[in-house]
Amino acid sequence: MTSSSAVFTALAPYGWDDAWADAFTPYESEGLLPGRVVRVDRGQCDVVTAGGVLRADTAFVTPHDPLRVVCTGDWVAVEPGGNPRYVRTYLPRRTAFVRSTSSKRSEGQILAANVDHAVVAVSLAVELDLGRVERFLALAWESGAQPVVVLTKADLVPDPVVLAHLVQDVETTAPGVPVLTVSALHGDGLDVLVSLVGSGTSVLLGQSGAGKSTLANALVGDDVMDVRAARDVDGKGRHTTTTRNLLPLPSGGVLIDTPGLRGVGLFDAESGVGQVFSEIEELAGQCRFHDCVHESEPGCAVRAAVDSGDLPVRRLDSYRKLMRENQWIVAKTDARLRSEIRKDWKRKGAEGRAAMEAKRGRWK
Ligand SMILES: Nc1nc2c(ncn2[C@@H]2O[C@H](COP(=O)(O)OP(=O)(O)OP(=O)(O)O)[C@@H](O)[C@H]2O)c(=O)[nH]1
Ligand SMILES: [Mg+2]
Numbered sequence: 431m432t433s434s435s436a437v438f439t440a441l442a443p444y445g446w447d448d449a450w451a452d453a454f455t456p457y458e459s460e461g462l463l464p465g466r467v468v469r470v471d472r473g474q475c476d477v478v479t480a481g482g483v484l485r486a487d488t489a490f491v492t493p494h495d496p497l498r499v500v501c502t503g504d505w506v507a508v509e510p511g512g513n514p515r516y517v518r519t520y521l522p523r524r525t526a527f528v529r530s531t532s533s534k535r536s537e538g539q540i541l542a543a544n545v546d547h548a549v550v551a552v553s554l555a556v557e558l559d560l561g562r563v564e565r566f567l568a569l570a571w572e573s574g575a576q577p578v579v580v581l582t583k584a585d586l587v588p589d590p591v592v593l594a595h596l597v598q599d600v601e602t603t604a605p606g607v608p609v610l611t612v613s614a615l616h617g618d619g620l621d622v623l624v625s626l627v628g629s630g631t632s633v634l635l636g637q638s639g640a641g642k643s644t645l646a647n648a649l650v651g652d653d654v655m656d657v658r659a660a661r662d663v664d665g666k667g668r669h670t671t672t673t674r675n676l677l678p679l680p681s682g683g684v685l686i687d688t689p690g691l692r693g694v695g696l697f698d699a700e701s702g703v704g705q706v707f708s709e710i711e712e713l714a715g716q717c718r719f720h721d722c723v724h725e726s727e728p729g730c731a732v733r734a735a736v737d738s739g740d741l742p743v744r745r746l747d748s749y750r751k752l753m754r755e756n757q758w759i760v761a762k763t764d765a766r767l768r769s770e771i772r773k774d775w776k777r778k779g780a781e782g783r784a785a786m787e788a789k790r791g792r793w794k
């Protein structure tokens with residue numbers, strides 16, 4: 431048996447603290463070992479424990495519920511031996527990053543657990559897609575983590591005026607979210623990121639080719655992750671990283687590098703969407719009618735802000751689209767709510783048609 435101070439020494443760099451130790455107490459008496467999942471790969475996972483990294487089978491932990499499978503970042507109780515050796519349970523998660531797996535089913539997929547900072551990597555090598563940034567941020571807020579946007583490959587935008595405009599565009603898209611620019615190539619901006627991820631656990635998210643693993647290597651100070659050139663000018667990348675990997679950082683903090691995501695479907699993320707569009711929700715509070723849909727009602731503060739140019743109409747459209755998408759995904763798991771939404775759509779006429787279009791387009 432490892433003494434608890436040895437556990438602290440070995441696992442503190444991975445985020446072990448008194449609260450985790452408390453949560454683990456019942457398993458300690460069963461002779462199980464505490465550890466953090468550093469990688470999951472087809473039913474197997476690598477768990478870092480006080481005695482080193484152990485390979486364990488995850489089948490013991492409710493495999494039928496996709497939200498309750500073991501994932502990278504989980505703190506687990508693992509068997510000290512056995513062939514196979516099993517992960518017996520994971521400790522209650524503080525935060526969880528969940529997306530909807532595909533456009534056809536409303537199944538959630540858990541991407542990372544116990545994350546404090548969600549670092550959304552956005553490549554400056556390709557045209558900014560603000561809608562996608564908003565989508566990532568909605569999931570990030572919903573997870574309980576604090577989001578930050580990192581615009582990568584800043585060396586490819588040498589004109590400081592152009593760069594400042596791009597940053598500003600993202601800042602208006604991300605109220606309350608720090609927006610950094612970095613060049614892993616030249617090291618510019620890395621110091622700010624280092625201090626941001628210097629405590630707690632951070633997860634790197636973004637499209638394939640965004641430069642996540644390059645950032646991970648720069649933060650670790652070693653080539654621990656494979657990096658490959660993006661396929662071509664479309665910047666779609668080639669999905670170099672295929673597993674989620676948890677890495678302790680030399681200057682403190684823990685980093686999870688993830689494979690690039692093709693699609694980020696919302697999964698029950700209404701409050702996350704609300705936080706991404708906090709300025710719209712604030713304006714909505716000033717509308718004359720509390721159930722204002724910001725179409726043609728008198729005294730609508732949202733429309734007034736659009737008319738005066740304070741609120742970009744793109745933002746309002748995007749807000750509506752994500753809210754509808756979220757309603758749809760939630761409704762797919764709740765038939766009664768779905769029929770209510772349908773009625774609502776009929777009543778709202780034009781808005782309802784737009785919603786059906788969104789449904790046909792994305793959530794067939
Ligand atoms: N010019 C420039 N290129 C960069 C920078 N950071 C990364 N790249 C390049 O971008 C390409 C993709 O980088 P990766 O780090 O593999 O991207 P990724 O986000 O991990 O991709 P996936 O693992 O597929 O999700 C590589 O060719 C990197 O060399 C940068 O700061 N400047
Ligand atoms: Mg990668």
Ligand SMILES: [Zn+2]
Pocket residue numbers: 714717718722723724725727729730731732733
């Ligand atoms: Zn209104």
